[in-house]
Amino acid sequence: FLYFSKKEQELLTMIFQECASYCSLESHPISTDEIRQNLKISPERLRNLISRITKKGGIRVLQHKSGKSAFRIFEFSKELYESISKIKIKSPQ
Numbered sequence: 001f002l003y004f005s006k007k008e009q010e011l012l013t014m015i016f017q018e019c020a021s022y023c024s025l026e027s028h029p030i031s032t033d034e035i036r037q038n039l040k041i042s043p044e045r046l047r048n049l050i051s052r053i054t055k056k057g058g059i060r061v062l063q064h065k066s067g068k069s070a071f072r073i074f075e076f077s078k079e080l081y082e083s084i085s086k087i088k089i090k091s092p093q
Helices: 006-021 032-039 043-055 078-090
Strands: 059-065 071-076
Touching (some): 006 043, 006 071, 006 078, 032 043, 032 071, 043 059, 071 078
Antiparallel strands (some): 059 071
């Protein structure tokens, strides 16, 4: 988890919380606007973040819809999910 930049960690934490609430490696649809507002970033920056995290093997985008009601469904690698889970258990926010 520490292998990722600060913004990448923020995005991964947001996706992790979504996945953890459903006890799944797969998220429900998360709107692009929701992600952008939480991280306070532009659409281009969001695309770059997702691209970098995907290339590092942290997550996969299972489904993506662009346009007015854009969303993404993410899937964590089991290793990263467990790594973040251990960090969150040690230091709850």
